[in-house]
Amino acid sequence: MEWHLFEASGIELEYMLVDAKTLDVRPMADSVLALLNGGNVQSDAVCGPVTWSNELALHVLELKVSQPTKSLRKIAGYFEQAILGLGEHLDRCGLRLMPTAMHPWMLPQKEVVLWPHECWEIYQAFDKIFDCRSHGWGNVQSVHLNLPFCGDDEFRRLHAAIRLVLPLLPALAASSPVIEGQFSGQADTRMSHYARHCQALQCLTGHLIPESIQSQSEYTQTILDPIEAAIAPFNAEGNLRAEFVNARGAIARFDRGSIELRVMDVQEYPGADVAICAAVTAVLRELVAESWSSFQQQFEAPTEMLAQVLTATTTLAEQAVIDDSQYLSLLGFTKDRMKASEIWDRLLDQARVHDRGLDNLFAPLRIISRDGTLSTRIVKALGDEVTPENLHDVYGQLADCLLRWEPFQP
Numbered sequence: 098m099e100w101h102l103f104e105a106s107g108i109e110l111e112y113m114l115v116d117a118k119t120l121d122v123r124p125m126a127d128s129v130l131a132l133l134n135g136g137n138v139q140s141d142a143v144c145g146p147v148t149w150s151n152e153l154a155l156h157v158l159e160l161k162v163s164q165p166t167k168s169l170r171k172i173a174g175y176f177e178q179a180i181l182g183l184g185e186h187l188d189r190c191g192l193r194l195m196p197t198a199m200h201p202w203m204l205p206q207k208e209v210v211l212w213p214h215e216c217w218e219i220y221q222a223f224d225k226i227f228d229c230r231s232h233g234w235g236n237v238q239s240v241h242l243n244l245p246f247c248g249d250d251e252f253r254r255l256h257a258a259i260r261l262v263l264p265l266l267p268a269l270a271a272s273s274p275v276i277e278g279q280f281s282g283q284a285d286t287r288m289s290h291y292a293r294h295c296q297a298l299q300c301l302t303g304h305l306i307p308e309s310i311q312s313q314s315e316y317t318q319t320i321l322d323p324i325e326a327a328i329a330p331f332n333a334e335g336n337l338r339a340e341f342v343n344a345r346g347a348i349a350r351f352d353r354g355s356i357e358l359r360v361m362d363v364q365e366y367p368g369a370d371v372a373i374c375a376a377v378t379a380v381l382r383e384l385v386a387e388s389w390s391s392f393q394q395q396f397e398a399p400t401e402m403l404a405q406v407l408t409a410t411t412t413l414a415e416q417a418v419i420d421d422s423q424y425l426s427l428l429g430f431t432k433d434r435m436k437a438s439e440i441w442d443r444l445l446d447q448a449r450v451h452d453r454g455l456d457n458l459f460a461p462l463r464i465i466s467r468d469g470t471l472s473t474r475i476v477k478a479l480g481d482e483v484t485p486e487n488l489h490d491v492y493g494q495l496a497d498c499l500l501r502w503e504p505f506q507p
Contacts, residue, residue, distance in 0.1 A: 099245075099247050100165055100245035100247065100355075101245065102245065102246060102247075102251050102254070102385060103378065103382055104167065104245060105167050106165060106166065106242065106245075106374065107164075107165045107242075107355070108162060108169075108172055108176075108240065108241070108242055108243070108370065108371065108374055109160070109161035109241040110159065110176065110238075110363055110370055111157055111159050111238035111239055112159075112196060112363065113156055113157060113195040113196075113238060114126060114129065114157070114158060114187075114192050114193075114194065114195075115156075115200070116191065116192065117187075117188075117191050118191075119489075120193075120195060120489055120492055121203070121208075122156040122200055122208055123156055123190075124155035124209075125155070125156070126151050126152070126156065126157060126158050126212070127151070127155065127212070127213075128190055129186055129190060130149060130150075130158075132189065133149060133183075138214050138215075140212075140214065140215045143163055144179060144182065145163070145175075146163055146164075146166070146171075146175045147160060147163055147176065147178075147179045148160075149179070151212050151214070152212070153211060153212060153223065153229060153234060153235070154209050154212070154234075154235045155210040155213070156208075156209075157238065158194070160176060160367075161241075162175060165355075169371050169374065169378075169454055169458060170454070170457060173458070176367035177368070177502055180194065180500070184500070194496065194499055195492060195495065195496045196498070196499045197363060197364075197495055198237065198271075198273040198362035198363050199236050199237065199275070199286055201275040201488050202275075202277060202485070203236055203277075204277065205231050205234075205235040205236050206230045208235075209230040209231075209236070211229060218336045219336050219337065219341075222332070222334070222337050223337075225331065226328075227294065227295060227297055227298075231290075231294065232276065232286075232290040233291055233294025234294055236276075236287075236290075237287045237290060237291055238287070238363045239287065239291075239359055239360075239361060240270070240361040240363055240364075240370050240373070241358065241359055242357070242361065242377060242378070243350075243356070243357045244259075244355060244356055246354055246355065246356065247354060249311070249312040252312070252313065252356075253310070253312065253392075253396070255385060256309075256310055256356060257309065257384075257392060257395040257398075258381045258384035258395060259356055259358060259381060260306055260307060260309065260347070260395070260398060261384060261398060261403070261427055261428070262377060262381055262384070263346045263347060263358065263360050264406035264409075264410060264424075265406070265410060265437060265441065266360040266361050267284065267360065267407070267410040267414050268410045268414050268415045268417060268437035268440070269373055269376065269377075269415070269462075269465060269470065270285075270360075270361040270362045270364065270373050270470065270471075271285035271288075271410075271411075271415075271471065272285075272287075272362035272364055272472050272475070273285055273286040273472060274472045274473075274476050275475070275479070275488070278483065278488065279483055280483060282412075283411060283412050284410075284411070284416075284473065285362060285410070285472065287362055288362075288407075289411055289412075292305055294344070295344050298324075298327045298328065300323045300327050301327070301342055301343060302345060303345055303400075304401065304403075305346040305360075305404060305407060306345070306400050306404045307346070307347055307348070307349075308320065308400055309396050309397070309398070309400070310349075311396075316349055316351070320345075324339040324343055340352065344359075346358070346359055346360045347360070361377075362471070362472075365498040365499060365504065365505040366498050366501075366503065366504070367499075368460075368502060369461040369471070369504060372459065372460070372461040373461070373465075375452075376441075376445055376448070376462055378452075379448035379449070379452040379454075379455040380444050380445070380448050382448070382452065383447065383448055383451070388429065388447075389428050389429030390426070390427040390429070402424060403424070406419055406421065406424055409437075413437075414437070414469075414472055415437050415469055416437070416438070416473075417436070417437045418434055418435070419435055419437055420434035425440075429447075430443070445462060461504060468506065471505060475505075475507075477507045478491045478494075478505075
């Protein structure tokens with residue numbers, strides 16, 4: 098079925114499997130998926146409107162809607178039931194799910210185990226090129242928002258709008274301030290490592306912000322063909338495809354008529370993730386409608402300018418000061434500098450006027466506006482000195498939020 102702009106969406110969430118008591122990572126995704134599939138190890142377990150899937154690392158499970166869905170509120174309900182339903186299987190294995198975008202004390206070189214079953218050849222190919230036992234590959238849990246388009250005209254308008262929104266996403270969704278038991282100094286440590294995880298073949302990520310593209314053919318020539326050429330020396334068996342190894346912050350999937358946004362950290366419970374996706378969608382809708390700037394102005398926004406904004410929000414999240422007047426003008430602002438939190442507050446105030454769906458999901462966004470991103474709240478809860486004890490306590494509370502369907506408030 099072909100979907101047009103904003104007619105439906107798909108959301109994917111990634112969670113860590115951890116020991117129920119110690120909260121150390123446990124590479125047991127295959128065991129959990131086998132329980133869901135009646136004893137058979139498979140990469141997917143379809144549970145009605147949602148599907149549980151494997152990821153590259155064996156301690157990660159992905160939860161996604163099985164089909165594009167018109168109602169974000171329905172997606173939130175599907176996710177809530179899926180997580181509750183998984184509980185008995187996790188209990189049998191002595192596991193629990195942990196949210197947020199990075200495990201706070203795991204050591205990837207020692208603890209990452211790659212998925213060894215169906216499609217393992219792809220992961221082995223990645224490992225030979227990049228060494229996947231690193232934070233950028235094995236300790237990054239994100240939200241993927243998939244938005245549809247039909248034809249080149251819808252693609253170019255949606256793609257231009259997405260390029261403008263990507264740099265602001267860490268200011269709403271950062272949840273990864275800790276790495277290897279210490280504050281990293283960055284609000285969105287996941288994005289920092291993700292930006293470097295393909296250094297051996299930098300064309301896979303580019304500047305994270307994708308280039309301005311007008312059509313499928315131009316996308317192939319500008320992005321996919323160079324990736325195909327770069328992976329060719331490592332791809333004698335043909336296990337890697339350019340469409341799937343493209344690692345920009347948003348990737349076009351022409352085979353299914355959608356663009357997938359990858360810049361959002363996982364939150365403490367899916368209600369917050371869905372609310373953030375609703376916020377992003379509402380702002381994109383305004384940009385596509387040219388409420389604040391024309392398509393041509395959006396299309397001509399320099400990739401380097403947008404990448405600089407993303408670097409700022411990756412480091413400071415909502416506290417980042419954006420002082421690029423050209424960028425601000427594209428979002429309808431006349432100021433020379435604004436804090437990222439103020440940008441989001443004003444954008445969402447305007448978007449809510451035209452999007453009742455956002456209004457109905459607004460409660461988690463109100464908490465982010467008032468108390469800061471989840472990253473900010475985690476830092477506050479941990480206090481001045483990070484210890485194994487308070488890390489275990491705070492991340493145990495975050496795992497409780499996932500089960501109780503409630504926001505984390507230190």
